[in-house]
Amino acid sequence: xxxxxxxxxxxxxxxxxxxxxxxxxxxxxxxxxxxxxxxxxxxxxxxxxxxxxxxxxxxxxxxxxxxxxxxxxxxxxxxxxxxxxxxxxxxxxxxxxxxxxxxxxxxxxxxxxxxxxxxxxxxxxxxxxxxxxxxxxxxxxxxxxxxxxxxxxxxxxxxxxxxxxxxxxxxxxxxxxxxxxxxxxxxxxxxxxxxxxxxxxxxxxxxxxxxxxxxxxxxxxxxxxxxxxxxxxxxxxxxxxxxxxxxxxxxxxxxxxxxxxxxxxxxxxxxxxxxxxxxxxxxxxxxxxxxxxxxxxxxxxxxxxxxxx
Amino acid sequence: xxxxxxxxxxxxxxxxxxxxxxxxxxxxxxxxxxxxxxxxxxxxxxxxxxxxxxxxxxxxxxxxxxxxxxxxxxxxxxxxxxxxxxxxxxxxxxxxxxxxxxxxxxxxxxxxxxxxxxxxxxxxxxxxxxxxxxxxxxxxxxxxxxxxxxxxxxxxxxxxxxxxxxxxxxxxxxxxxxxxxxxxxxxxxxxxxxxxxxxxxxxxxxxxxxxxxxxxxxxxxxxxxxxxxxxxxxxxxxxxxxxxxxxxxxxxxxxxxxxxxxxxxxxxxxxxxxxxxxxxxxxxxxxxxxxxxxxxxxxxxxxxxxxxxxxxx
Numbered sequence: 013x014x015x016x017x018x019x020x021x022x023x024x025x026x027x028x029x030x031x032x033x034x035x036x037x038x039x040x041x042x043x044x045x046x047x048x049x050x051x052x053x054x055x056x057x058x059x060x061x062x063x064x065x066x067x068x069x070x071x072x073x074x075x076x077x078x079x080x081x082x083x084x085x086x087x088x089x090x091x092x093x094x095x096x097x098x099x100x101x102x103x104x105x106x107x108x109x110x111x112x113x114x115x116x117x118x119x120x121x122x123x124x125x126x127x128x129x130x131x132x133x134x135x136x137x138x139x140x141x142x143x144x145x146x147x148x149x150x151x152x153x154x155x156x157x158x159x160x161x162x163x164x165x166x167x168x169x170x171x172x173x174x175x176x177x178x179x180x181x182x183x184x185x186x187x188x189x190x191x192x193x194x195x196x197x198x199x200x201x202x203x204x205x206x207x208x209x210x211x212x213x214x215x216x217x218x219x220x221x222x223x224x225x226x227x228x229x230x231x232x233x234x235x236x237x238x239x240x241x242x243x244x245x246x247x248x249x250x251x252x253x254x255x256x257x258x259x260x261x262x263x264x265x266x267x268x269x270x271x272x273x274x275x276x277x278x279x280x281x282x283x284x285x286x287x288x289x290x291x292x293x294x295x296x297x298x299x300x301x302x303x304x305x306x307x308x309x310x311x312x313x314x315x316x317x318x319x320x321x
Numbered sequence: 322x323x324x325x326x327x328x329x330x331x332x333x334x335x336x337x338x339x340x341x342x343x344x345x346x347x348x349x350x351x352x353x354x355x356x357x358x359x360x361x362x363x364x365x366x367x368x369x370x371x372x373x374x375x376x377x378x379x380x381x382x383x384x385x386x387x388x389x390x391x392x393x394x395x396x397x398x399x400x401x402x403x404x405x406x407x408x409x410x411x412x413x414x415x416x417x418x419x420x421x422x423x424x425x426x427x428x429x430x431x432x433x434x435x436x437x438x439x440x441x442x443x444x445x446x447x448x449x450x451x452x453x454x455x456x457x458x459x460x461x462x463x464x465x466x467x468x469x470x471x472x473x474x475x476x477x478x479x480x481x482x483x484x485x486x487x488x489x490x491x492x493x494x495x496x497x498x499x500x501x502x503x504x505x506x507x508x509x510x511x512x513x514x515x516x517x518x519x520x521x522x523x524x525x526x527x528x529x530x531x532x533x534x535x536x537x538x539x540x541x542x543x544x545x546x547x548x549x550x551x552x553x554x555x556x557x558x559x560x561x562x563x564x565x566x567x568x569x570x571x572x573x574x575x576x577x578x579x580x581x582x583x584x585x586x587x588x589x590x591x592x593x594x595x596x597x598x599x600x601x602x603x604x605x606x607x608x609x610x611x612x613x614x615x616x617x618x619x620x621x622x623x624x625x626x627x628x629x630x631x632x633x634x
Contacts, residue, residue: 027473034474038482042489152615154565156572157607160592164600255477259572277481278574285485289478296475 017305024301031293032082036075039286065089065283087287090276098287105269108178109261112268113253115184116191120249124196125242128203129235135208143200150197155256159190159263178266187264191256195249199242206238213237243307247300254292358550361627368623374616378609382432385425392422423582424605430583431564431613434498438563439556441502446509447552451545453510454517455536465514472507479504480566484575492578501566509555516548550628557621561614568610584610 062068066077081088087098127143134140166186167175173186210216211234219229254270261270269288276284352360362368386392453464471479483500490496517540520526526543534542545552564584570576571585579586584606591602 027470030470031474035482038486042486148615148618149611151618152561153607153611154568154614156569157588157603157611160603161607251475255475258477259569274573277485280485282485285482289482292478293474297473300473 013308016308020301020304024297028290028294028297031297032079032290033075035286035289035293036078039282040071040074042282065091082290087291088283090284091281098284098291101272101284101288102269102291105267105272108266109257109268109270112184112187112191112261112266113250113257115188116253117195117250119188119192120195120199120253121242123192124199125203125235125239127196127200129207129230129238131200131204132207132211133230140204144204147197147200150193150200153193155190155194156259156263158193159187159260162186162190163263175264178268187260187266190264191253191260194256195252198245198249202242202245203238206241207234210234210238240307240311243303243310247296247303250299250303251296254296354550358624358627362623365623365626367619368627371616371618371620371623374612375620378428378613378616379432381425382428385428386422389419389421392419418580420587420602420605423587424584424609427582427584427587427606428609430494430577430581431567431585431610434494434501434567434583435560435563435613435617437498438501438505439559441498442506442509442559443552443556445502445506447513447545449506450510450513450515451517451540454514455521455540455544457518457521461514465511468507468510471504474504476504477566477569480570481573481575484570488575493581494577497567497570497576500570501563505559505563509552509559512551512555513545513548516551517544520544520547551625554621554625554628557617557624561617561621564610564613564617584613 059068066074069077078088085099087102089097090101127146131140131143163175163186166172174180174183175186178184216229216233219233257268257270258274259270260266261268262274265271269291273285273288273292275281276288449464449468453461453468480500480503483503484496487496487500521544526539529539529543567576567583568585568588571583571589574589576586576589577583587606588603588610591606
């Protein structure tokens with residue numbers, strides 16, 4: 013277990029390093045000079061700017077300097093606003109995004125599991141059809157369309173919730189729902205098929221013949237086993253939430269990290285794009301690592317097959 | 322008595338085999354794997370609905386732009402923001418362009434991007450996964466590590482990064498397709514590799530190898546055709562992902578440049594019109610994107626059930 017964990021951590025660090033290198037090379041292979049479009053600029057200022065952003069040094073030196081600053085958790089400056097660095101963007105935006113993401117993940121898991129379990133217990137009856145229609149809608153409707161529909165009806169027409177900005181808890185409800193819809197649908201579908209499989213197992217029959225109550229069987233025997241596949245896709249779903257937040261935050265006007273990232277794309281603010289990509293990748297790799305380690309802890313069968321190798 | 326000739330008639334020497342043949346004859350036409358799958362697929366109403374929607378959308382994408390005499394780029398500022406009417410069946414947008422024509426022109430681009438991305442993912446994924454699985458050992462280990470690391474970068478982030486770089490060089494459909502397929506092939510490669518690793522141990526592959534078949538030949542003739550089912554399902558499910566990603570890119574301002582239109586750019590253009598009450602402008606592309614994703618998703622699910630009844634749940 014310890015060796016496996018260390019191996020996974022090592023692989024995660026290697027992955028992160030490769031991502032940093034790849035994104036760095038990509039961002040520096042963009043043709044043209046970032047200051048070229050600023051128009052006429054005295055040579056001295058231009059040279060100063062070049063020096064400030066280390067653009068006058070060879071690429072390898074720039075890379076070294078960049079790695080050095082990353083090790084000190086400095087994600088670099090911004091091209092467009094000289095007073096704010098990527099670190100400050102992260103400091104201001106990340107807590108908001110984290111709040112939104114956690115809330116959405118909570119909604120997705122809770123309701124996804126409930127819909128999935130209910131659908132499997134009432135197989136081919138109306139609760140099943142209802143949950144699966146909801147799941148198909150969740151997968152088919154892109155989040156930015158869902159978000160605009162939610163705003164148009166729940167906020168503008170019926171005035172049930174406030175939108176734009178991030179002030180009170182009621183501001184957080186609509187964006188959380190919009191963000192949670194897709195992962196919720198995936199969890200519901202996965203949980204349904206996993207439950208159907210588990211309910212056919214022999215140990216469920218044994219539990220039944222022992223005379224256990226139906227609720228005990230479902231909660232203690234079925235759900236506990238059926239939930240395992242859901243844990244495996246949790247990493248992918250979190251990545252989905254993160255990338256979904258770019259758009260949701262933008263539409264709802266939430267001053268989180270995702271909105272800042274989209275703005276930096278619109279402004280072609282390359283150092284910010286670079287810095288936030290690396291930050292996002294680091295967070296995701298970390299979360300997926302935790303999910304993987306948690307999985308081996310939850311499901312002891314993984315360890316056995318690992319030992320055979 | 323002894324020398325009495327036995328009564329041997331000609332009929333006694335008639336072969337009786339014909340009757341045996343009758344008994345052994347298969348009374349129904351034999352079903353191939355694909356015919357069998359098609360029979361099961363036909364039973365699945367939801368999947369057939371999906372297939373119908375896909376066919377209708379494809380036909381409209383081909384003939385739709387010519388149906389009412391407008392072009393997708395023609396602007397008429399005297400006819401801005403018209404609601405759907407007899408002349409403009411889906412209304413007009415904020416630049417006075419006919420939305421019916423644009424919707425089906427957009428269908429062409431969105432569907433083309435979706436299908437092209439799926440095709441490239443398929444080709445690269447099958448070759449990469451096939452080689453990795455068939456070679457095995459160190460090569461397999463290395464190839465899968467590379468894929469694993471590339472796959473660790475969130476998909477949308479990769480697409481955005483590549484688009485930011487590519488748009489400086491060229492704008493249009495192809496940069497979007499390239500950006501989407503640059504890591505999009507990995508799930509396919511993993512799927513094919515897993516299947517090939519299993520199939521490699523099967524007797525018929527071993528027999529082919531024993532008779533001197535090369536790895537490439539065994540791969541082409543035996544292993545890939547036998548994984549075609551899961552591969553096809555994966556391809557079907559890649560199309561909606563690609564359409565969704567394209568719409569998202571358009572939303573981020575990295576999509577198809579004007580005056581061309583995809584459903585994503587149409588939805589993005591319409592966002593500005595919602596606040597002045599022109600909700601129909603968003604509804605049309607939003608509905609078409611959702612309908613397409615729905616159709617491909619249910620068709621893909623149905624295909625999976627039909628091709629592998631063991632997995633049916």
